[in-house]
Amino acid sequence: MTDSDSYESEEFEPEDADSSERPIESVPEFARFPSGSGFLILGGPDTGSVVTEVPEVNQSTPMREAGTPRDRDDALSGEVPIFFAQRSAQRYKSIPHVLVQLHVNHSEVLSTGVISKLTGATRTSHRAFFDLTPLASVKIVDPMCFLLDGGVLRLPPDPIKDRAVKNAPYLAEDPASNNWVESVIAGQRGAGANLLLSPGRALDPDTPEESLDVACTQGDETASHLLTGERCALNLTIPARWLVSDALRDRLLTQIVEQDQFDVIYVRIQWASPGAASAQVVDAALIDGIKELANLCQDEERKLILPQTGMTGWLSLAFGATGFGTGTSSGEQGFAEFAFRRRAPGATEVERYFERQILHTVDRAVHESIATGPEYVACTCTYCAQLVPGRVWNHELAAYHQLHAIGELTARVQSDSARGGRHGAVRRIVRDARQYANGQPLVDTNFPRHLETWGQAL
The missing domain is CATH 3.20.20 (TIM Barrel)
Known part of the structure; x- marks a missing residue:
């Protein structure tokens, strides 16, 4: 392995408990559990925690209700x-x-x-x-x-x-x-x-x-x-x-x-x-x-x-x-399977963005291009709100956007399952993604080649 060789080794490397990554900054907000058992913290350093009382903060929106977590x-x-x-x-x-x-x-x-x-x-x-x-x-x-x-x-x-x-x-x-x-x-x-x-x-x-x-x-x-x-x-x-x-x-x-x-x-x-x-x-x-x-x-x-x-x-x-x-x-x-990936010395991480409409990630330039199209539906997640065009690309925000978007797609499979169950919901999402992708200038790694195989399996 030369200095210019590299590979995706994160799966096998120990996690660093002292990573310099910082949690996504967000304003402290709260949601109420319907059972009256407490409140869920939606933002700030304690995001995800449950408290019995809400401190005095200026919440920017009316308090929402959070569903009771499943065991x-x-x-x-x-x-x-x-x-x-x-x-x-x-x-x-x-x-x-x-x-x-x-x-x-x-x-x-x-x-x-x-x-x-x-x-x-x-x-x-x-x-x-x-x-x-x-x-x-x-x-x-x-x-x-x-x-x-x-x-x-x-x-x-x-x-x-x-x-x-x-x-x-x-x-x-x-x-x-x-x-x-x-x-x-x-x-x-x-x-x-x-x-x-x-x-x-x-x-x-x-x-x-x-x-x-x-x-x-x-x-x-x-x-x-x-x-x-x-x-x-x-x-x-x-x-x-x-x-x-x-x-x-x-x-x-x-x-x-x-x-x-x-x-x-x-x-x-x-x-x-x-x-x-x-x-x-x-x-x-x-x-x-x-x-x-x-x-x-x-x-x-x-x-x-x-x-x-x-x-x-x-x-x-x-x-x-x-x-x-x-x-x-x-x-x-x-x-x-493990495979060496040759990278040029000093190469930086590729700037890519997950597009929900094609169920695939694309280069940043491609994302910014297709985002101007009339049929494009922009993501409104909190992470995308901070991915401002023209500024230095934030890989962490892009990664959390992708994680969140796939979670939302999973929820959509269940919420749209009345017609044909989850199979029908996935089939419709893949069908729409294929139709949208075929109308876009996508080539090489930006084209979602998997959609054809998936469509046949469905």
Whole structure:
């Protein structure tokens, strides 16, 4: 690797608890819970917190009402989709602000959750993050055990760093030891998770039966260690080949059906590197495999969570998935195979903006160009209000806009589900996006190539 080589490594790097990122600044405002149990702070340094009394402040607008947050089990019932925000190594401190905005505006049609990587921070840091996100119904601390499986997955060199071992000591222990699974559970429990995961070692497509047996045995052991009130999910990490191959997919789906003791299935899928950080899955065979997986889980009344899938996870809501996860970096928007990315020395981060009307991100110049069109619908979120044209581009604001916009798209799937369910809602959104995109001067990475594949799958 030369000085000009680089790659997207954030997924595997430890999170920096001392990051210099500052939360999005906003004016302190409050919303009232209808039960009279307290008030939700909508802005300011304590965004997302709940208080019993409102201090004397000059609120600029009449006080709104905030829906009562769902508890974990209500959220996992699948009545409404779950939008999971992944805690990134950077740009995560305003996630509470994003979740508050989504809750106040869409709590009737949306549940929210958060996912943090156990390897990325200390237990104290995880708990502090969860304290800032009380509206998140489901809190997951992913054990990241797939980092042990570089022979099955395409991971960067030396994916397990010293800090990862410090935060997750089981990564340096023998997985065959008697107490290994219990150590994996203890790490999640100590970090404050309210939905525990089985280890989730990668399933090897070359030894399918053995891999599935190990995953299910570890799942059973996880369930055997649950305390009163705890809940767990069967955690699976799979290369895309498991969903593309008919034979492997049939084995996987059959195994899921047989594991009827698990009503929540958590599946991380590694797919081919898209070549551009903003690209979505365009492989029709993989989309069809995800569709069959989601269909099966829906038919078998299993709640499928796709934690690291971005807009591809959003699409899966049409097929029966209960929830999906995304974040403010490409590492959370897709679990892509590791690949070196050559960058010129001193290259800066590309200025891109997520366009809801085409379900894709585009270069800043393209965004500012199409925004002048007569059919363009400008985003009115608080983050876009601060992305003033002509000024220095704020990557943090653009990242939070994207996170918020995908959350709103998730809420829209449920609110428009009266005609044809969530499938019908997603189909209409994708259809409109294709029609709008075809009328715009979009080329290269700015053109949403995934929409054609998605339209065919729908």
